[in-house]
Amino acid sequence: MGATDPIILIGAQRSGTTWLGDVLSAHPSVAYWSEPRHVWTRGFARRPDDVLTAQDATPRVARRIRRTFERFVRARGRERLAEKTPSNCLRIPFVRAVFPEARLLLILRDGRSVIESTERIMRSGMPISRIARRALQTPLTDWPAQAGRAASAIARKATGRPLEYWGVRPPGWRQWVGRDPFHVMLARQWVGAVGRAIDDARSLPEGSVLIFRYEDLVRDPATHAARIAEFCDLRDPELFLSEVTGTLEPSRVDRWRRTLDPAVLDDVRPILTPLLTRLGYEW
Template identity: 50%
Template sequence: MSSSTSDFDRPIIFVGTHRSGTTWMGDEFSRHPDLAYAVEPRHIWSWSHQSLGDDRLTSEHATPKVRQHIRAAFEQLVKKDGKKRLVEKTPSNCLRLPFVRAVYPEAKIVLVVRDGRSVIASTEDIQQQGVQTKLIFRRALQTPLPEWPAQMGRLFSAVHNKVTGKPMKFWGPKPPGWKDWVKHDEPEVIRAKQWAATVLCAYRDAKEMGDVLIFRFEDMMQRPAETMREIAEFCELADADGVIEHVAATADPSRNAKRRAEKTNLDHVRSILEPALNELGYEWDETL
């Protein structure tokens, strides 16, 4: 198989840092009969790069061998499901947009951004509760055997925290510098730095690339039909009315306010969050 062609149509790739709404988006698009939905196939995107210290990948990492492997893996998934197109979301791809574009020049890439204060509240929940055991072992089984040595530390840490009930020190995409944060910073500071670093990396890459659709999760909750129709048109997704209608009927605007209410005092990390929020078009004192 060529590294620049596939037997399936243009893939739809949702990008966004952790707890930004990519799961919700993927679930909604999975309702479309033409789409095969891949849920966080991190093992495919990170193939041959599992041992790197962080999740940042650029176009230089997309060698012909890597491109061919990734495209073949997704092509097999689409064929297995008997679908026409791929829809996919992997949070760590927020640090890999140039890499993703190099692998799939024809892909329709959609970046979702969300208020960092909501992301922090949701991330803290995950760190306190731990990752679901079934997800831990699913990811372990998905990882090719040659890459297990690079993943054993992550797997052991996740299982240990789940069994002991200890909060996780770090969860989600790993931007450059994350290891130093874990050593020296308080949990709330780590979460703030993680969100700012990951979302700004994706946002700036998307702006530079110029062919990525960017939307705010809050807009999807407030104007679901209009926002989803814009996304479907960008993705050139035919017969999307069923997806749009379901989103319009089920989107919950209160999700924005609920998350913000859980974190009413973030002044100690305001200096980290506010510049990123402003760059994304949010205001510190705005009411969602």
């Protein structure tokens, strides 16, 4: 019992990874950990963005990460790890170097939906309880690099101001903050995160990653849930399928059509269109 053969969910924030992780957590063989960023990033807090490479996964780093996840799985009396950390979009080679045996699930979602959902989070702010939980998880050695971000999030929540930035940090993200409107910044974020993830995923050996779209899973849960269960080699796949179909919210798929202003769509269209088209989405 340990962290062997883990299921690693890869996807930008607001792409359905939380929901899929919760579905996996209901399986009796799976110990699910939601967003253990500190496990992956310990010692890397001063990096300018969220990118980590295979070269960063030194034997010492890989051993520490594997042992931490092994303890987590054992403490819960389960057989396998499942986890999701959105910033791992930018770390697929690093994740693979730590866990070469991992089953990677890359979940894609329409960038317009991600923009709409992320902007709502930014304007409402993070719950103080979530900020506190992340702060408590942060190793003391990483606190000097993280304290400013935590303090800013708390201050903005307390005064009702939106967050300056939230989510995955691709290369160049600092240039967008304060320069671009939220929706333009989030369009660049989605392209930077998902574009890199899809390139890295498609360079992996066959059978090590399953790529699928959130919208396809919602519209045809039986087919796609069966593919996921088979790929992950889940015992009793009927349990997984039942949990998928019982928790879907189809109304979320095209909410952006009802809520995003046409002027916003005009602004982000030239940024999003190349990657949307590549992933099979239409404008």
